Amino acid sequence: MPIATVNPATGETLRTYDALGEEEIERRLAAADTAFRTHRTTTFAERALRMHKAADLLDAECQDIARVMTTEMGKPITQARAEAAKCAKAMRWYADHAEELLADEEPDARDVKDSGASWVIVRYRPLGPVLAVMPWNFPLWQVVRFAAPALMAGNVGLLKHASNVPGTALFLEDLFRRAGFAEGCFQTLLIGSGAVERVLRDPRVRAATLTGSEPAGRSVASIAGDEIKKTVLELGGSxxxxxxxxxxxxxxxxxxxxxxxxxxxxxxxxxxxxxxxxxxxxxxxxxxxxxxxxxxxxxxxxxxxxxxxxxxxxxxxxxxxxxxxxxxxxxxxxxxxxxxxxxxxxxxxxxxxxxxxxxxxxxxxxxxxxxxxxxxxxxxxxxxxxxxxxxxxxxxxxxxxxxxxxxxxxxxxxxxxxxxxxxxxxPAFPFGGVKRSGYGRELSGHGIREFCNITTVWHGA
Incomplete structure (x- = not known):
């Protein structure tokens, strides 16, 4: 499938894009790896400042991105504006709640004593670059509900968006950059589905999330399973x-x-x-x-x-x-x-x-x-x-x-x-399914913890 903006109201192809070559994919993977090493050390307050800035920019440019979404995939313009507003709301929610959602946890004192420790904490640490394979139907919301918690947790994102919404995908990369997130923290990969395996198998990519069809979910889950990498899948629904x-x-x-x-x-x-x-x-x-x-x-x-x-x-x-x-x-x-x-x-x-x-x-x-x-x-x-x-x-x-x-x-x-x-x-409630609708959860505290290393820190007496 070509990477192109095709107006579904007319069938007219408005713009086509060249897929990234191997050299550029490698450059972006290296940039993600480098960005993670720095981004993971930033404070929640620093990340929140940038996430709030992204939300402010999105609100200011709501009409512009709504027109892009409607042109690319056909949703009514009123619903496109509502989608953009919902995304800004989710960004602010995670900016305001991420620190408390990922705060250190202290097990029951009786269990700590029983283990022979003087103290124990459970800490949530970021995993690294996460690949997001996203669909066209909610081209902004599907990405933001991954990106906002992932970035606030200290991870970095690599977005492989649906091939019919490249304009929306590029807008998102630019939005996070203009909000102050460092180069490489959130990147759009203009690649076809055939290049996903190469990216997912790269050792610098630590996990993947996919929203889409059953066949796409099976493919990503199979590759990630072979590489023993965490996945979250949100697939179909009836x-x-x-x-x-x-x-x-x-x-x-x-x-x-x-x-x-x-x-x-x-x-x-x-x-x-x-x-x-x-x-x-x-x-x-x-x-x-x-x-x-x-x-x-x-x-x-x-x-x-x-x-x-x-x-x-x-x-x-x-x-x-x-x-x-x-x-x-x-x-x-x-x-x-x-x-x-x-x-x-x-x-x-x-x-x-x-x-x-x-x-x-x-x-x-x-x-x-x-x-x-x-x-x-x-x-x-x-x-x-x-x-x-x-x-x-x-x-x-x-x-x-x-x-x-x-x-x-x-x-x-x-x-x-x-x-x-x-x-x-x-944003405050967990979202996901069972059976062939997938596994894992997005949104809420459950969603932000999906791509964290849940670390037990045990200190002897």
Whole structure:
């Protein structure tokens, strides 16, 4: 895949970039290694000052980078600005909390005495250069939620971004440089996927994090495993959105529309499978379908647009294949379902019902504005449908029954359970999944410690 900015609203290639050659890759790896030796010795206060500066710069340039993101991958401009603002918030959160999150820990005095020590502490030390392989769907946020904690912990970052968002990737490198982080602390590697193995196997690279597809996750995990290097993986998701009889139906249906089409439906944590109790199924389906039909689809640069194009022609074709397969196997289309004519890689908001396990969309992730509706006879069936997926990232539950809440929290196979609201990420809360959605956690204290050497310091009596 070429490294290029291609406008998904028109299909026009706006700019292409040359991939880094072997000599330049080596220079950047050496720069990362050198930068780490200095950066790891800086104080939390010094790092925080620079991280706050990065956040201030991002706020000041919010409109400019939002236009770059929208041009490169098609998200509505209003959502692009919101993404930039969220990134600045996360930068400030880690700048303000990193020192306390990584403070030395003292084990229980009884255990210290039992070990024969006069004192023991547990210290969090940075690992070194970390390779981040990142996707295009949240081209700023996916990177910042790695970069902010990594840099605050004393690590340095090497970014291999998706090949269709090079402008965003280069902006990030420049942003951290202008914020005062030393040369080599955060570098963008304009390389194709074929060069990732060479970088990951380099002994100067100590760990890797990847957000992306299952195949990409398997590849990076396999290489890192062979090299015995730590990895964090955030892969696909096919999140359930469960509606029970006690739910506030109007609010549940309205939120469901947003939960499905955020980022043009191209989000791992977007709700995709809507599992509705039979007592309220018809009423919910009517409200939800009406909301999906009413969405404004159009130019992502227009302020009023709610759904823009998919990021690529291949992505739209893959989504259409899932819908066509389901319809061919007996699914009913409540709205959408037909690829429009004209320029750009648009696909209409679509609702399908009558889904069965023999349809591909029952097991595969629909990465675009396509929702599947399931009727559940009771709580047990709702849980069974929700867990009948290879993924386990997020989940949403709408109920005011405390017993049902306890059951869903206990039994749903997911990294997050959101009650009466839609799944979202926040810097203070851990984020990640189970099953084929990956392993490890980003954000919160759990995220900043993923790439730390957790060191026991034991001092004899």
């Amino acid at each position: 999140d359930p959105y469960i509606v029970m009889p006690s739910a506030e139906l109007d609010r549940a249906a309205e939120t469901a529309v947003t939960a499905r089409v955020q980022n043009n439906g191209q989000s791992c944590i977007a709700a995709k499978r809507f599992i509705v109790h039979t007592d309220v199924f018809d009423a919910f389906a009517e409200r939800f379908t009406a909301g999906m039909k009413a969405l404004r689809v159009g130019d992502p640069m227009a302020e009023e647009t709610e759904v823009g194009p998919l990021s690529s022609e291949r992505g739209r074709a893959d989504l259409a294949e899932l819908v066509d397969d389901a319809v061919g196997a007996g699914a009913t289309v409540l709205c959408g379902g037909t690829r429009p004519d004209g320029p750009g890689w648009y696909y209409p908001p679509t609702v399908l019902t009558g889904i069965t396990p023999r349809m591909r969309i029952h097991h595969e992730e629909a990465f675009g504005p396509v929702a599947t509706l399931y009727r559940a006879a009771d709580l047990d069936e709702a849980v069974a449908i929700a867990n009948d997926s290879p993924f386990g990232l997020g989940s949403d539950v709408w109920t005011h029954n405390g017993t049902e809440v306890d059951r869903f929290v206990q039994d749903l196979e997911a990294g997050g359970v959101f009650i009466n609201g839609m799944t979202a990420s926040h």
